[in-house]
Amino acid sequence: MATAENEAKSNEAKALAACVLAIAETQDREAFAQLFGLLAPKVKGYCMKRGASAAEAEETVQETMIQVWRRAKQFDPNRAAVTTWIFTIARNKRIDQFRKEQHPEITEDDVIQNMSETVDAHTRIENLEAGTTLADRIRELPQDQAEVIHKAFFEDKTHQVIAEELDMPLGTVKSRIRLALSKLKSSMSEYE
């Protein structure tokens, strides 16, 4: 892929992060308006792809952006891209709005130390930076693998439901998900 395109994406990611930091530090409303302008249409698009009406999608956008304002201080640019952070907020707002249930979360404060193998900082950074090329890798996935990813993220379906719907053994759906994830992951290390 062209380096210029990579650079543009990386600059865009930095601009988004700068907006969130400005909100966190000085309750900057202009930064909020800028962030809203860049991301609200995407969140709306994402919700409508998941079957929400325009009005419902706008409601999710509102709730999501208010949460962004309130939780800006908790955003850590070293841990996640802004789009990833906002994805998790929008996901939870949707669940709350449409399924009337919670998405039990894990916060940094919940972490119980020294219970598992640790992941080195290098991997974390790879993970963080990979987002910029990941989009292209998703488009390159074979259709059968892309299909399960899309059904999970856009149609709110568990791998079990996907298997039933595609009339496919559970094992096949599982291996497609695994193949897709490992492919996306290897693209992350290539990016380094």
Add this chain to the structure above:
Amino acid sequence: MMICYHPENELLFDYASGSLEEEPSLVVAAHLAFCDLCREELRSMENLGGVLLADSGDEQMSPNALEAVISRLDSSPDASSDLQLTPSDPILPGPIARYVGSGLDGLRWRRVGLSVKEAVIPTANTKFRTSLLRIQPGTAIPNHTHVGSEYTLVLKGGILDDDRHYRRGDLMFEGEHDEHRPKAAEDEECICLVVLDAPLRFTGFFARLLNPSA
């Protein structure tokens, strides 16, 4: 001590995409509190969500949308009052502690058989039964086969199943038709979080105990 038994990748994937129901999500979230590896897996899956969101294509917002949100900002308290306070508990990880509030001793425990106590945790879907169990050391469950799925997260003590030893932070998943013969470890009381799918037909390790007609 080391986490040995993790959620399958697909379960974590369903949690990341938001398609997994609240009850199994609680088991996954509680495991994540213990497990650095799964948190990192989750991060890369959520990263994928972020990319799909950014790639979704824009839908134009209605003209007064920004104004409407901004007018609500002032009445929105900031995060300090927004975040649910997590009671600190030596046994319960944050995601469970937020459901329970009062800690283990404040719960209403009901006796199930001679050697098990259960406290039900209220959740959104009646399709699932979510409980904390306290099991006497060495309690064995007869050989059985599953009808629904059962998710078990060990919080204290251990569970032995064939050659597997599940300890604090380990997740045991029993799918439909799985057959086995688990038992609580001998050395100390076992406390675990259990989520049963299709509890009306339950026949699993704990389901069998909890089923009133068993």
